[in-house]
Amino acid sequence: MKTLTFITGNPNKAEQLERYLCFPVCHKKLDIPEIQSLDVAEIATEKAQAAYAIIGTPVLVEDTALTFVALNGLPGTLIKWFLESIGNEGLTKLLDGYEDRNALAKTCFALCDENGVHLFQGECRGRVPSEPRGNSDFGWNPVFIPEGEELTWAEMTPEQSAVTSMRKKAVTALQAYLEENYES
Amino acid sequence: MKTLTFITGNPNKAEQLERYLCFPVCHKKLDIPEIQSLDVAEIATEKAQAAYAIIGTPVLVEDTALTFVALNGLPGTLIKWFLESIGNEGLTKLLDGYEDRNALAKTCFALCDENGVHLFQGECRGRVPSEPRGNSDFGWNPVFIPEGEELTWAEMTPEQSAVTSMRKKAVTALQAYLEENYES
Numbered sequence: 001m002k003t004l005t006f007i008t009g010n011p012n013k014a015e016q017l018e019r020y021l022c023f024p025v026c027h028k029k030l031d032i033p034e035i036q037s038l039d040v041a042e043i044a045t046e047k048a049q050a051a052y053a054i055i056g057t058p059v060l061v062e063d064t065a066l067t068f069v070a071l072n073g074l075p076g077t078l079i080k081w082f083l084e085s086i087g088n089e090g091l092t093k094l095l096d097g098y099e100d101r102n103a104l105a106k107t108c109f110a111l112c113d114e115n116g117v118h119l120f121q122g123e124c125r126g127r128v129p130s131e132p133r134g135n136s137d138f139g140w141n142p143v144f145i146p147e148g149e150e151l152t153w154a155e156m157t158p159e160q161s162a163v164t165s166m167r168k169k170a171v172t173a174l175q176a177y178l179e180e181n182y183e184s
Numbered sequence: 185m186k187t188l189t190f191i192t193g194n195p196n197k198a199e200q201l202e203r204y205l206c207f208p209v210c211h212k213k214l215d216i217p218e219i220q221s222l223d224v225a226e227i228a229t230e231k232a233q234a235a236y237a238i239i240g241t242p243v244l245v246e247d248t249a250l251t252f253v254a255l256n257g258l259p260g261t262l263i264k265w266f267l268e269s270i271g272n273e274g275l276t277k278l279l280d281g282y283e284d285r286n287a288l289a290k291t292c293f294a295l296c297d298e299n300g301v302h303l304f305q306g307e308c309r310g311r312v313p314s315e316p317r318g319n320s321d322f323g324w325n326p327v328f329i330p331e332g333e334e335l336t337w338a339e340m341t342p343e344q345s346a347v348t349s350m351r352k353k354a355v356t357a358l359q360a361y362l363e364e365n366y367e368s
Contacts, residue, residue, distance in 0.1 A: 033219035033230070038265060046217070072269045078262055081222060085256045096281035 002182045004111070006060045007032070007051045012138050013062060019158065020171040023178045030054065038076045040065045044110035045117050058113035058182075060174075064167070065106045066140055068128065070098035079140060088132035088142045101128045105144060107167045109174050118177060122169030186366045188295070190244045191216070191235045196322050197246060203342065204355040207362045214238065222260045224249045228294035229301050242297035242366075244358075248351070249290045250324055252312065254282035263324060272316035272326045285312045289328060291351045293358050302361060306353030 008014050009029040017025060032050045037043050044063040051059040066079045071094065075082040082091060095101050102125070109120040125147040132142035134154025141154035146164035153161045162168045192198050193213040201209060216234045221227050228247040235243040250263045255278065259266040266275060279285050286309070293304040309331040316326035318338025325338035330348035337345045346352045 033221075035217040036220050036262075036265070037217075038269070071274065074266065074269045076265075076269070078220075078265060081220070081260075081262060082258065085222070085258045085260075090255065093281045094278060097277045 002058055002113075004058045004060050004178070004182065005051075005055060006062075007047070007055075008062065016167065017062075017171065020162070020165075020168050021175055021178075023175065023182070025060065028055070034063075038065075038073055038078075040077055040106050040108040041110075041119055041121070043077055044108040044119065048110035048112035048117050052112035058111065060109060060111050062107060062109050062167075062170075064108075066144070067104040067106065068095060069102040069104070070095055070100040083140060088136055088140055091140060091143050092128055092131055095128055101130075102126075103128050103144060105166045107170045109170050111174065111177070120170045120173040120177065122166035122171075122173070124164050124166040124169070126164075186242055186297075188242050188244055188362070188366065189235075189239060190246075191231070191239075192246065200322075200342075200351065201246075201355065204346070204349075204352050205359055205362075207359065207366070209244065212239070218247075222249075222257055222262075224261055224290050224292040225294075225303055225305070227261055228292045228303065232294035232296035232301050236296035242295065244293060244295050246291060246293050246351075246354075248292075250328070251288040251290065252279060253286040253288070254279055254284040267324055272320060272324055275324060275327045276312055276315055279312055285314075286310075287312050287328060289350045291354045293354050295358070295361070304354045304357040304361065306350035306355075306357070308348050308350040308353070310348075 004025050006017055006025045006027050007030050014027040030051055032047055034043055035046050040063045044061055047061040048059055051061055065077045067073050067076050105124045107122050111118045126144050128143050129145055133152045134142045136142045142152050145152050188209050190201055190209045190211050191214050198211040214235055216231050218227055219230050224247045228245055231245040232243055235245055249261045251257050251260050289308045291306050295302045310328050312327050313329055317336045318326045320326050326336050329336050
């Protein structure tokens with residue numbers, strides 16, 4: 001069986017991947033500068049290639065975007081800078097001038113090995129509440145209410161949020177690939 | 185006399201540099217992926233080093249940030265993605281939920297040659313009008329009123345806007361360096 005190294009500096013993402021994926025993965029923090037782009041797939045692809053060039057064994061990286069419909073795609077892949085600058089409170093306030101509070105969350109995993117880069121993506125539609133709600137341990141979960149729900153992801157149990165998680169959808173695609181290609 | 189190559193894909197920036205700088209500079213478009221950072225100096229430094237590694241003769245690059253005080257630094261160096269996504273109208277609307285419409289414009293030139301990277305920076309304080317005003321040919325000029333003025337940069341003549349331009353201030357520092365180090 002080949003081993004896979006997940007490149008992340010975010011312990012929450014490492015823990016979540018372990019929970020979603022039935023496949024042994026090691027974790028490694030590696031400082032790879034992310035390129036500026038609004039496309040999760042482009043960022044993940046570049047990051048995976050850069051990490052593979054350093055590590056030399058199969059690597060997995062992830063990029064996530066939170067897109068506000070009223071802001072024509074922003075914050076998108078730049079969400080981490082928005083969070084760092086204005087926090088969840090600021091994110092909800094950005095939409096105060098707009099009626100449309102719809103949002104789209106996207107995750108893209110990129111796996112790079114000797115055969116090149118493979119992408120696994122997931123999406124979830126939702127909306128942004130007027131104020132952040134719930135435990136703010138995991139990024140912008142307090143400002144995302146998935147479609148058909150009333151609670152934000154931060155107000156749900158991990159089991160509840162997994163049902164709509166775009167990351168879970170992406171991991172399901174990744175799981176199928178790994179079963180086919182990485183197990184002997 | 186050494187030659188200097190200004191790396192930019194923006195013809196307006198090339199034209200403006202020619203107007204501000206009394207020194208011969210050639211222009212070249214070069215696709216260098218910008219790293220994600222909120223620091224103009226960090227982005228310009230990385231870009232200059234990458235361009236110098238490709239070109240091999242002295243290069244000049246520039247990075248500009250537009251910082252909204254109410255948004256704790258955003259859009260900052262990410263301004264081009266904001267412009268692309270929501271335009272000048274969207275930029276003014278971002279501040280609709282806030283009383284504070286103060287802004288700070290920053291430019292950093294980085295020159296990379298055999299002696300390493302030299303930085304030349306300029307800043308200008310100002311505020312964001314409730315609606316974009318003036319000719320929108322040059323980026324976000326319609327949404328910036330420099331301190332002590334009533335017109336946006338886009339409503340001024342090039343001579344008027346040069347008085348407060350942060351890019352002009354940075355170029356003045358660059359000019360002094362070039363006179364001392366680049367002329368025989």
